[in-house]
Amino acid sequence: MEVVLTVIYMILAFAFFKSLFLFSRRGKKLPPGPFQLPIIGNLATLGDLPHQSLAKLADIYGPIMHLKMGCLDTIVISSPAIAQQVLQKQDIIFSRRFIPDAIFACDHFKYSVAFLPVSPLWSNLRKIIHSNLFSFNKLDANQHLRSSKVNDLIGYVKKCSQTGEAIDIGRAAFTTSLNLLSNTIFSKDMADPSQDSSKEFKDLVWNIMAEVGKPNLVDFFPVLKKMDLQGVYRRMTGHFESILKLLEGLITERMALKRSGTLAVNNDALDELIKISQGSPVEFDKTRIEHLLLDIFVAGTDTTSSTVEWGMAELLRNSETMVKAKAELDKVLGKGKILEEADITRLPYLQCIVRETLRLHPPIPFLLPRQIAEEAEVNGYTIPKNSQVLVNVWAIGRDQSSWKNPLSFYPERFLDSDIDLKGQDFELIPFGAGRRICPGMSLASRTVPVVLGSLINCFDWELEGKISANELGMDEKFGITLGKLHPLCALATSVPV
Incomplete structure (x- = not known):
């Protein structure tokens, strides 16, 4: 009887507060959206691939939608023009992040x-990241490290080609990305390409992306926070602790070597971060270094490797594009040569392939969600205070009003186009735009073409099991990032130099 009464009271309370809520919004024009069920709202519409589900809803309700996810107002943007209003013209109003539990x-x-x-703290951290990792001068100074890691990757693929072993493209690219970052920051490899040593770290990174990206009842019903019904907070604690423990060990080791005076001169990013910490221990202590590096390693490894994997998958499905890419590389570099970053500007078709890959397969399909602190107006609609704002760049990249044959992989569309990836062309914003644009964009713009181009130019490829291009699965798995559901495994044959 007590349980029944409790349920009745909950229903009555919901109805009461819902009435107050609707009364407070009288006269305000919310964006259109689907019918909202009691209590859960539109949660049932998300499914396993919410970027696709919400894109289909946008076809019905338009490029700006209002949905109710439990207690959470959610605004979904699915067009370049409205994305520009949110990310550029009203960037200050929409700059706050929605923080998942x-x-x-x-x-x-x-x-x-x-x-x-x-805030000043956020600006200072962005400045530290830019100055010590992603500035033009720093990227040029560390170019030899990236070149070395790409050479390691090609050496690993060559070894596999000699033994007839299939290469898991995503995992190989992940190991390269991981070692590229770890050499820049720690002056050491964190994984061996010929071993499975990067698998544990890759799984950790993906698990973090999946937990942050999956619908979590706590985010939609904050009253459930202490219960952690889905165990997301518990699992995330374990994932974060594993990476933070690894980073803490590397930082502590470096600090001990510096104190003892036995450290060889590194002048890597970690040395610079420790120097900044020693100069401003209150604002930037060891804990901040650990969490800053956590962000960099999680964001910088999975996104790069997934783009390379999607790019290779599209090339293996589109043989004419692969032939054109190889012809350009042969003409500019010669067959079998590993790319250098200076070669990228001489390879316009390769750059088009990268842009087309990012159009169809943006690494973060909703970017990182934003939250509006105060009520605002967009496109004539009222955006309620504290709404979560999702910019569906996956849908924008497939928008029929912006792209001809949007579902086709057709790099040639960019040959005579001025559209780039820098956040000014809102038809293509895989790295975001405005003050929250991804700080690692400059590194990714160098790394992805070099890795992808080197794999194309140094080897001929066929799918494992001799399956046809039409049989290659292109299903997605959703987290904060957009991964390939089934890993791309392919056989390589070295081309003559």
Whole structure:
């Protein structure tokens, strides 16, 4: 009887507050959206691939939609023009992040440059990242490290080609991305391409992306926070602790060597971060270094490797594009040569392939969700205070009003186009735009073409099991990032130099 009464009271309370809520919004024009069920709202519409589900709804309700996810107002943007209003013209109003409950694990929300509000602290962390990792001068100075890691990748693929072993493209690219970052920051490899040593780290990174990206009842019904019904907070704590423990060990080791005076001169990113910490121990202590590096390794490895994997998958499905890419590489470099970053500007078709890959397979399909602190107006509609704002760049990249034959992989569409990836052309914003644009964009713009181009130019490829191009699965798996559901495994044959 008590349970029945409790349920009745909950229903009555919901109806009461819903009435107050609707009364407070009288006269305000919300964006259109689907019918909302009691209590759960539109949660049932998300499914396993919410970027696809919400794109289909946008076809019905338009490029700006209002949905109710439990207690959470959600605004979904699915057109370049409205994305520009939110990310550029009203960037200040929409600059705050929506913080999923998963990010509260290990207090990461207090330190993460990705989720901190725009503030002097956030600006300082962005400046530290740019100055010590992603500035033009730093990227040029570390180019030899990236070249070395790409050479390691090609050596690994060559070894596999000699033994007839299939290469898991995503895992091989992940190991390269991981070692590229770890050499820049720590002056050491964190994984061996010929071993499975990167698998554990790759699984950790994907698990983090999946937990943050999956619908979590706590985010939609904050009253359930302490219960953690789906175990997301518990699992995220374990994932974060594993990576933070690894990073803490490397940082502590470096600090001990510096104190003892036995450290060889590295002048890598970690040395610079420690120097900044020693100069401003209150603003930038060891904990902040650990969480900053957590952001960099999680964001910088999975996104790069997934783009390379999707790019290779599209090339293996589109033989004419592969032939054209190889012809350009042969003409500019010669067959079998590994690319250098200086070669990228001489390879316009390769650049088009990368843009087309990012159009169809943006690494973060909703970017990182934003949250509006105060009520605002967009396109004549009222955006309620505290709404979560999702920019569906996956849908924007497939928008029929922006792209001819949007579902086709056709790099040639960019040959005579000025559209680039820098956040000014809102038809193509895989790295975001405005003040929250991804700080690692400059590194990815160098790394992805070099890795993808080197794999194309140094080897001929066929799918494992001699399956045809039409049989290659292109199903997606959704987290914060957009991965390939079934790993791309292919056989390589070295081309003559």
